[in-house]
Amino acid sequence: MKQSTGRTLTISARRRRAAALFLAPMLLVLVLVAGWPLLRTLWFGFTDASLGDLAGARWIGFSNYLEWLSYGEGDGEWVGLLVDGEWWRAVWNTLVFTFITVSVETALGLVVAMVLNVRFPLRGLVRAAVLIPWAIPTVVSAKMWAWMLNDQFGIINDIGLKLGLISSPVAWIASADTAMVAVMLVDIWKSTPFMALLILAGLQMIPEDIYEAAKIDGVNPLVTFWRVTLPLAAPAIMVAVIFRALDALRVFDIIYVLTPNNAETRTMSVFVQENLFQFDQFAYGSAASTLLFLVIAFITLGYIRAARLNLG
Amino acid sequence: MAQLTLRNLCKSFGRAEIIHGIDLDIAKGEFVVFVGPSGCGKSTLLRLIAGLEEISSGELLFDGEKVNDLPPKERGIAMVFQSYALYPHMSVFDNMAFGLKLAKSDSGTIRERVEEAARLLELEPLLNRKPRELSGGQRQRVAIGRAIVRNPRVFLFDEPLSNLDAALRGQTRVEIARLHERMPDTTMVYVTHDQIEAMTLADRIVVLRAGRVEQVGAPMELYLKPATRFVAEFIGTPAMNILPAEVTAEGGLRPKGGAALPLRAPAKAEGLGLGVRPEDLHIAEEGEPALYEGRVTLVERLGESQLVHVEIGHEVPLVVKLARTVPARRGETLRVAAPVDAFHLFGADGQALDIRPQ
Numbered sequence: 001m002k003q004s005t006g007r008t009l010t011i012s013a014r015r016r017r018a019a020a021l022f023l024a025p026m027l028l029v030l031v032l033v034a035g036w037p038l039l040r041t042l043w044f045g046f047t048d049a050s051l052g053d054l055a056g057a058r059w060i061g062f063s064n065y066l067e068w069l070s071y072g073e074g075d076g077e078w079v080g081l082l083v084d085g086e087w088w089r090a091v092w093n094t095l096v097f098t099f100i101t102v103s104v105e106t107a108l109g110l111v112v113a114m115v116l117n118v119r120f121p122l123r124g125l126v127r128a129a130v131l132i133p134w135a136i137p138t139v140v141s142a143k144m145w146a147w148m149l150n151d152q153f154g155i156i157n158d159i160g161l162k163l164g165l166i167s168s169p170v171a172w173i174a175s176a177d178t179a180m181v182a183v184m185l186v187d188i189w190k191s192t193p194f195m196a197l198l199i200l201a202g203l204q205m206i207p208e209d210i211y212e213a214a215k216i217d218g219v220n221p222l223v224t225f226w227r228v229t230l231p232l233a234a235p236a237i238m239v240a241v242i243f244r245a246l247d248a249l250r251v252f253d254i255i256y257v258l259t260p261n262n263a264e265t266r267t268m269s270v271f272v273q274e275n276l277f278q279f280d281q282f283a284y285g286s287a288a289s290t291l292l293f294l295v296i297a298f299i300t301l302g303y304i305r306a307a308r309l310n311l312g
Numbered sequence: 313m314a315q316l317t318l319r320n321l322c323k324s325f326g327r328a329e330i331i332h333g334i335d336l337d338i339a340k341g342e343f344v345v346f347v348g349p350s351g352c353g354k355s356t357l358l359r360l361i362a363g364l365e366e367i368s369s370g371e372l373l374f375d376g377e378k379v380n381d382l383p384p385k386e387r388g389i390a391m392v393f394q395s396y397a398l399y400p401h402m403s404v405f406d407n408m409a410f411g412l413k414l415a416k417s418d419s420g421t422i423r424e425r426v427e428e429a430a431r432l433l434e435l436e437p438l439l440n441r442k443p444r445e446l447s448g449g450q451r452q453r454v455a456i457g458r459a460i461v462r463n464p465r466v467f468l469f470d471e472p473l474s475n476l477d478a479a480l481r482g483q484t485r486v487e488i489a490r491l492h493e494r495m496p497d498t499t500m501v502y503v504t505h506d507q508i509e510a511m512t513l514a515d516r517i518v519v520l521r522a523g524r525v526e527q528v529g530a531p532m533e534l535y536l537k538p539a540t541r542f543v544a545e546f547i548g549t550p551a552m553n554i555l556p557a558e559v560t561a562e563g564g565l566r567p568k569g570g571a572a573l574p575l576r577a578p579a580k581a582e583g584l585g586l587g588v589r590p591e592d593l594h595i596a597e598e599g600e601p602a603l604y605e606g607r608v609t610l611v612e613r614l615g616e617s618q619l620v621h622v623e624i625g626h627e628v629p630l631v632v633k634l635a636r637t638v639p640a641r642r643g644e645t646l647r648v649a650a651p652v653d654a655f656h657l658f659g660a661d662g663q664a665l666d667i668r669p670q
């Protein structure tokens with residue numbers, strides 16, 4: 001009988017050890033650049049830290065999240081993030097923004113991807129051109145749109161007036177009714193190409209001959225799309241959606257540039273940034289930042305689980 | 313269940329004409345095999361019949377009815393692709409049933425037809441698996457099953473066995489032959505460049521060359537009476553030896569560097585080629601006049617036989633197929649002979665000429 005000593009490792013054990021060795025530097029970097037700041041933020045959320053005096057931060061427990069503020073004689077009120085209407089408003093704005101932009105971007109991206117997947121002259125050029133909105137830095141394109149949407153000098157109002165679509169100039173960005181729509185439109189304009197590109201990669205994985213088999217089976221194009229194209233592209237679409245959703249849940253730059261200080265469009269990231277650096281509520285902002293992290297993690301995990309159930 | 317007629321069928325991709333006017337009649341229930349070198353247009357011709365490519369000019373008739381402009385599903389065809397082309401996200405059952413389901417057949421009929429096909433192809437235990445959980449041979453059987461279920465008028469195969477290993481290929485070849493026996497009314501058109509498949513499966517073989525029909529005929533007819541030098545070299549392995557021929561002073565024929573043959577030379581004597589198959593050559597017996605005498609440069613032992621390459625002063629050696637028991641060694645000198653009626657004669661234009669004894 002062969003004896004296995006402690007020194008002779010099985011192949012799989014040796015592989016696992018090699019994998020761990022290769023992964024170690026990456027994990028170390030991750031701990032340094034992601035783990036450490038995360039822990040720091042988590043910690044500040046439980047302190048009374050202020051921007052001017054981070055070193056002097058003292059532990060105050062859950063007070064930033066929820067605390068009974070007593071006025072004496074049994075009178076008082078709950079204060080803290082968990083009962084802050086402005087925070088929950090920001091959470092709601094973020095969810096609405098994410099749901100609508102990602103849905104529209106997915107639908108439009110799919111259409112664009114299907115068009116770009118068909119062979120036609122100059123396709124390479126068109127594929128590159130479609131990417132332009134994505135290639136422009138967000139701050140630049142947001143500024144550009146801010147001018148286009150400007151109530152007095154903007155080209156959008158000008159065109160609308162000349163075509164008779166609107167009777168008087170609209171303050172797209174400033175007015176409460178249209179601010180969110182304007183922000184979402186700009187995001188859709190910017191991110192649809194990215195979506196289209198990711199979905200296109202998925203469409204290109206579908207072999208041509210399957211479509212020919214469907215033709216022979218007598219499947220009409222619409223059914224082919226629903227029963228063949230979409231199920232086969234679904235994994236790629238799922239991944240694209242999660243990429244975009246993660247981006248949208250953290251959205252900051254478009255809103256910060258386009259509609260600063262606007263409750264209609266304030267998202268979680270904007271709320272966090274304002275508290276951390278503008279309102280001198282560093283600890284409160286840190287607590288909000290921690291909640292933001294939890295909300296995103298929760299949604300992402302839920303989505304992955306649902307997607308896995310769907311894909312079998 | 314259909315009789316096919318191709319009339320002056322042409323196909324161009326852009327400005328490149330690939331199929332140059334093909335005329336062909338395929339009888340109902342016939343098994344026709346297209347063979348030809350790579351790129352000659354076999355797949356393209358099959359796809360024209362299927363309706364996957366548009367016909368540039370000419371006519372395609374099914375049972376006398378013009379189908380040029382009918383989409384594939386209205387032609388009543390089924391096709392088996394080289395790459396199987398199964399739907400990866402559907403089970404074996406759904407792969408076979410997909411077309412029927414969309415045609416709104418009732419589910420009892422669908423189940424019956426799929427199960428019958430599965431029984432025929434021994435796929436019953438696999439009906440719930442996805443294609444990725446099947447071996448190559450099983451996938452190919454599913455692809456064939458999907459075609460059977462459609463109950464087609466015409467069955468089209470594009471190199472269905474070329475992705476299988478040799479043993480499985482032999483086995484599946486026999487299964488296809490059996491399938492044809494069981495569906496004697498279904499016309500089958502089969503593309504391959506495997507000679508054995510062509511010879512064993514076909515009622516008739518169509519040899520294609522650069523988008524034109526070179527010869528049509530029963531397998532043994534092509535083997536015994538090739539109409540052109542191209543067919544002679546293409547059908548049969550190892551390929552026929554083609555020797556440049558000269559006319560003797562007496563008006564007979566002699567392969568270059570060899571002995572004169574008792575054959576009459578044709579009127580036009582330039583560029584003649586004499587063909588003789590390796591298996592028709594043998595070692596000359598004592599007293600028998602030799603066609604060639606030469607040194608053995610290579611012996612390929614195939615097991616049941618051996619291919620002996622004999623140096624005869626041409627660019628290519630003469631290949632002789634001998635029984636495995638015949639002693640032959642490299643460096644030896646061999647005297648090789650062949651019966652007169654084993655020879656084929658080709659003119660300068662590549663057309664076969666009659667062999668006339670002197």
Ligand SMILES: Nc1ncnc2c1ncn2[C@@H]1O[C@H](COP(=O)(O)OP(=O)(O)OP(=O)(O)O)[C@@H](O)[C@H]1O
Nearest residue numbers: 325328330348349350351352353354355356357505
């Ligand atoms: N869609 C197409 N566009 C342009 N040219 C094509 C197209 N399809 C085929 N061809 C050309 O037509 C010719 C015949 O192709 P085809 O696929 O019919 O050959 P084949 O006889 O099936 O060859 P193989 O044995 O390699 O499969 C080739 O020269 C090929 O390059």
Ligand SMILES: [Mg+2]
Nearest residue numbers: 354355356471
């Ligand atoms: Mg081919």
